[in-house]
Amino acid sequence: MSGRSVSRWETGINMPDISLLVEIAEFYDVSISEIIDGERKSEKMNEEVKKTALKLSDYTETINKTIRKRLFFLTIIAFIGMLAFVTIEALGLDTPNSIYENIAGCGLGLNFGILIVIAMYLSGILTKIKERRMTRKNARNM
DSSP states (O other), X not given: OOHHHHHHHHHTSOOOOHHHXXXXXXXXXXXXXXXXXXXXXXXXXXXXXXXXXXXXXHHHHHHHHHHHHHHHHHHHHHHHHHHHHHHHHHHTOOOTTOHHHHHHHHHHHHHHXXXXXXXXXXXXXXXXXXXXXXXXXXXXXO
């Protein structure tokens, strides 16, 4: 952990990951709310708050693992599609109206689509779309 990171936390520019908050709180023997608020409130960390933070940290880690698996899977598919495209182009098999031309086009299109999905995910657009769907679904169920 760098001094720059701590400075960003202190100025409110950025906040540490929830799993880091649990470790920092244990190391300094303070509560997570004391870290977030920036002031010491009690001498001993409340066990209930600690358990809640640990559960939240575990949940966040589970979500991060799932996301990493999905991104890895998409990257493998994109790599296979690009490999097919490059191989067909390098061997000169992409003659008009041939099956190889179609395969090369599918490989290139697959790569483009996956790049768009990854860019949408990293920019937060997919999360916003999912939140809107959940909001609409909840509104219909009421």
